[in-house]
Amino acid sequence: MSDENRPLEENPMAKYLKKSGKVSPLISIIRGVFGAIAGGTIGHFTFMWLKQQHGFYSLVLPGALLGLGFGLASQYRSWACGFACAVAAFFLGCYSEWCFGFGPFKADESYFYFVTHVFNVDSSMTIFMLVLGVILAFWFGRGR
Numbered sequence: 001m002s003d004e005n006r007p008l009e010e011n012p013m014a015k016y017l018k019k020s021g022k023v024s025p026l027i028s029i030i031r032g033v034f035g036a037i038a039g040g041t042i043g044h045f046t047f048m049w050l051k052q053q054h055g056f057y058s059l060v061l062p063g064a065l066l067g068l069g070f071g072l073a074s075q076y077r078s079w080a081c082g083f084a085c086a087v088a089a090f091f092l093g094c095y096s097e098w099c100f101g102f103g104p105f106k107a108d109e110s111y112f113y114f115v116t117h118v119f120n121v122d123s124s125m126t127i128f129m130l131v132l133g134v135i136l137a138f139w140f141g142r143g144r
Contacts, residue, residue, distance in 0.1 A: 025076055032074025036085060036141070039069020044096050051100060059126065062096045063089030063133025067140035077143040085141025086134045093130045094118055 043065030050056040067085040074081065098114045121127060 023075070025078075028074045028076035029078075029081065032070040032076065032081065032141075032143075035073025036066050036070035036088065038073075040066035040088070040092050042069075044092065044099075047096050048100055057125065057129070059093055059097060059129035060133040060136065062092045063130070064136035064140065066092055067137030071140040071143045074143055079142060082138045082140075082142035086138035089134045089137030089141075090130070091115065093133045097126065097130070 040062055043062035046065075047058050047061045050058050050061075063086075066089050067082070070081065070085050094115045095111065097118075098111050118130070119127060
C-alpha cells in the first residue's frame with residue numbers, strides 16, 4: 001500500500017502534519033499589530049463618544065482595547081509584545097486625552113508638549129486612568 005492510500009493514523013507523516021498547525025511568530029505579530037490598530041481605534045472613538053454623549057470619562061478604554069486587540073489577534077505569548085503594547089497605549093491614551101481637548105496646557109497646545117508634560121495634569125483621575133490603560137495593555141498584549 002502506498003503512503004497516499006494509507007489512513008492518516010498509519011501514515012508516518014501524520015505526526016508532522018498535525019504539528020505544522022503553528023504559525024510563525026512574525027505572522028502572529030503582524031496579525032497582532034492589525035488587532036491592536038483595530039482595538040485602539042475602537043477604544044479611542046468609544047472614549048470620545050462616551051464622553052460627548054453621556055459624560056462618562058473612560059480614558060482606560062483606548063489602551064486596554066489596544067492590548068486586547070493585539071493579544072486576541074496574535075495568539076502569541078511574549079513579554080516584549082506586552083511592553084510594546086504598553087508604550088503604544090501610553091501614546092494613544094495621551095492622544096485621546098489631547099484630541100478631546102482636555103489638556104490643561106493652553107500656552108502650548110501641541111501634542112508633543114502634552115505628552116512631555118502629561119504628568120503635570122492637575123486631575124489625578126486622568127493619571128490613574130492613563131496608567132490603568134497602560135497596565136491593561138501590557139497585560140492583554142502579552143498574549144496567551
